Amino acid sequence: MKIKDMIWMMGILAFSMILIVPDTRILFNDYTLRFPYLMGFIKTAYLATMGEILVFRIKTGSYAIGKTIWMKLLVWGLLGMVFVFIFKIFSSGVIAAQTAHLLPSLEGSIFLSKLLTAFLTSLMMNVFFAPTFMFFHKITDSYIDQSGGYLARMFHLPLSKVIDSIQLKHFVSFVVLKTIPLFWIPAHTITFLLPEQYRILMAAYLSIALGILLSISNRSRH
Numbered sequence: 001m002k003i004k005d006m007i008w009m010m011g012i013l014a015f016s017m018i019l020i021v022p023d024t025r026i027l028f029n030d031y032t033l034r035f036p037y038l039m040g041f042i043k044t045a046y047l048a049t050m051g052e053i054l055v056f057r058i059k060t061g062s063y064a065i066g067k068t069i070w071m072k073l074l075v076w077g078l079l080g081m082v083f084v085f086i087f088k089i090f091s092s093g094v095i096a097a098q099t100a101h102l103l104p105s106l107e108g109s110i111f112l113s114k115l116l117t118a119f120l121t122s123l124m125m126n127v128f129f130a131p132t133f134m135f136f137h138k139i140t141d142s143y144i145d146q147s148g149g150y151l152a153r154m155f156h157l158p159l160s161k162v163i164d165s166i167q168l169k170h171f172v173s174f175v176v177l178k179t180i181p182l183f184w185i186p187a188h189t190i191t192f193l194l195p196e197q198y199r200i201l202m203a204a205y206l207s208i209a210l211g212i213l214l215s216i217s218n219r220s221r222h
Helices: 003-020 022-034 036-060 069-097 109-128 130-147 159-164 167-189 195-222
Strands: none
Touching: 003 022, 003 036, 003 195, 022 036, 022 159, 022 195, 036 069, 036 109, 036 195, 069 109, 069 130, 069 195, 109 130, 109 167, 130 159
16 A cells, blocks of 8 residues: 555545544534535535546556646536535425325334334435536536646637547446445435435545445446
8 A cells, every 4th residue: 555545545434434423423413404515515526536546546647637637626526516406305305295295104103104204315315406417517527637637728628529538328228227225225225315415525525435336347348
């Protein structure tokens, strides 16, 4: 293990310690409730960007990701703000639909009832929101990579060139039709079992886990 690998691990551990230490966990929960959009930006930007850095390290053997990482950090942060209200919309919407008998619900077992609600929330969100989010993120990533992270260059990139680089067949057949049912729906079922203030954080950690798994899988094929 190289020194930069240890620095990366320390970066994740340091962030995770916020939740482990009681005093900082109380502050974390308080700030999440008081400033949900700001905290959504910080949590997602930091953890998802750390995931981007690690995936680049796995793919290339180097941490020299370059200028593009700062633009990707900004995009992840803005997406984290979107996740704040999207998670709320789907979690509240599923409960409202269950109350109106538009979706199934369970009585008797509290855990099974919560599990069903969490599963339905994950299912609805991943079916109706995730493909749009994933496609949008593919487009932003392509703009950033092709422009080298320079905003001025992005305005001169034709959208057709950006979309062509996405490889739509792979996006639909693998990213949408495989990662959503096999990873994201089960993983976000667990996410929606957690207290609300930890859900965005869990989603960010999951993005790291999926990135690692996909990178290792891709390397094993070559």
